[in-house]
Amino acid sequence: MMQLPERCPLDHLPLCGRPDDVALVLKNTTLTFAEMNHEVGVLAARLRHFGQLRGWAPGTRIASWAAKGMATCLLPLAAPRAGFVHVPINLVLKRAQVAHILRDSGARLLIANAGRLNSLLDGDVPDACATWHEEQAFVAAADNPTFDPLPPSTAGGDELAAILYTSGSTGLPKGVMLSHDNLWLGAAAVAQFLQLDHQDRTLCVLPLAFDYGQNQLFSAWFAGGTAVPVDHLIPRDVVTAVAKHGITTLAGVPPLWTELVDQEWTQEAIRPLLRLTNSGGALSENLIKRLRAKFPDARLFAMYGLTEAFRSTFLDPALIDEKPGSIGRPIPFAEIYVVKDDGQLAREGEEGELVHAGPLVAQGYWRDEEATAQRFRSAPTGAGVANKAVWSGDSVRIGDDGLMYFVGRRDAMIKSYGQRISPQEIEDAAQATGLVRECAAFGVADAAAGQTVHLVASAARTECADKAQAELPAMLARILPRYMQPRQIHWRDHLPRGATGKLDRATMKAELESWHSAHRSGST
Incomplete structure (x- = not known):
């Protein structure tokens, strides 16, 4: 393991760049590192004042649920600077998942745009959780006046800075607790092996509620470069x-x-x-x-x-x-x-x-x-x-x-006729034929084999879907040993995806199990 760099609280990231260099490019706003540090400080001051009025303790959770704008990009730094913990909520989640995250995290403030706040029903937002339209984070109001910006914090490396909720492929989403050190050193690590510097411009496409999605911002700023978030x-x-x-x-x-x-x-x-x-x-x-x-x-x-x-x-x-x-x-x-x-x-x-x-x-x-x-x-x-x-x-x-x-x-390995089969190996073989755009392999229960291989796939080109369906089984038969051959290939126009853009394997697995149950009972 390489020697650790000097550790700093996460909200020191705006100090990494040259003051007049551009740190953040948004749709209607551009911030230099100096301007970003100022805005982070002002937002932190407003959050601290709001929390003092409501008796928040250090470590109180603040959630955000909005597109990539000033609030979602600066809250990961402003909340810890104010002594609180940021809980980003993926933009694509619906009200039921949002309600779970708010309850589970014990969030005391939700910052979102008006449309998303209006989509929530009575009971989705706990009584103790206030709500702000994202504009309120930056526009002075009676209960949210303008203050002098808070200076960079002196938080310890082990202090909690964020809670990121996993996609919940198994059960309800779980909140992963991340410290200042976790996030700061993650930024340093990626900036180092990517060899980023102040001239780099990073397009932040991945969701900011995703660990590497957040790191797109942090590693760019650690290197003194520019982050350009887009939805x-x-x-x-x-x-x-x-x-x-x-x-x-x-x-x-x-x-x-x-x-x-x-x-x-x-x-x-x-x-x-x-x-x-x-x-x-x-x-x-x-x-x-x-x-x-x-x-x-x-x-x-x-x-x-x-x-x-x-x-x-x-x-x-x-x-x-x-x-x-x-x-x-x-x-x-x-x-x-x-x-x-x-x-x-x-x-x-x-x-x-x-x-x-x-x-x-x-x-x-x-x-x-x-x-x-x-x-x-x-x-x-x-x-x-x-x-x-x-x-x-x-x-x-x-x-x-x-x-x-x-x-x-390990929990996805397919066990068929005593053989351990990696789904990845089957997926790679299917992709190598050039007939498949995306695919996922699963084991489906079988009385004789224990499990048999099933492949969910979409054709590489829509206009050639019939050709792919006709030729893929024979091509896989030439590539893979017999025990790895898919018992059945289930063709789809598109494979489902989860909140972070990954293939939603849990949904496909459930659909296969439902199909298998119906097929076994003779109803299909």
Whole structure:
């Protein structure tokens, strides 16, 4: 693990850039680092005053639920500067999920736009939770006057700065508790291995309630660069924004990259791009090839991580063509271990569970001691200095080259006729045929086999859907061993996605189980 940089409270990020350099570009507003620091201080002062009127204690939670504007971009810094904890709520969530997050977090203030506030019903917002239209955060009012800006805080590194709610693919969303150190060092780590500097302009497309979505802002500011947040409605909006703002850094998740690589990109949009970064799932080899062909001069960073430990590994872009299936090596400041079922650390050629330790590991789940105890446990025997670790539930293999390779979620592994099958391997094979745009493999209960493989897929090109449906089974039969062959392929026009843009595997799994139940009973 590399030497840690000097640690600072998260709200010191506006001090990282040169005062007159542009820090933030919004639809109707541009802020320099000096102006951003001032606005963060004023917003923090208003929040503290509002909290004092209502008797808030330090650590009170403040939620935001709005598009990427001044409130959602500055609250992650202003709330901790005021001594409070920010709870960002994904823009795409509906009232039921929002109501759960407000209740679970115990938020005392919700800042949102008028349309979203009006969508909430009686009882969705707890009685103790006040609401502000997002304009109230910046316009003086009787109960929200203008104050001198609060100076940068002196918060300790272990103090809670944010609670990020997971997408809830299993059960209700859980709040992951993130400290100042978690977020500050995450910004430092990404800025370091991406080699960002003050000339970089990062297009922030990912949701700000997503860990890497927030980090787009933080790592850009840590490097003294410019963040350009956008809420895109269609993929073409991203292409337009890249060209308009001279974007050098663009992050996405695999479904978004699939959409973007299908777009017509002008040289004006391609030319400034220096780096592409991926998170939220592995890129298929086919998609990597298409991205490299579309953006030959941009370095492609494939990352792996989870909200409970932020990013964990990245693959050196120089290896992306040679080792497209690898998740690489640990990012700066992360301690990563592969632990076999017998508790021993894996060596080259061996497989085990990926375990994350070090200062990027979150503090646990908000008000959920049982879930925290299950996931956040002691570091494995033989580990380094860390004593707390998050056990990912992901299986990886250490290759003979020393790189790590993702095998699959342990709870998603398919067990058929005594064989352990990685869904990732089947998905990669389907993608490699060129017939499939997106796909997800699952195990469905079977009396004889234990489980059989089912594949949910969309065709690479709509006009060739019949061709894909006719040819894919035969092509997979040539690529995969018999026990890995899908029993059935379920074709869809589009695969469902969750709140962060990832494929919604929980929904697809539930649909398959429902289909299987109906099919078994003879009702289909």
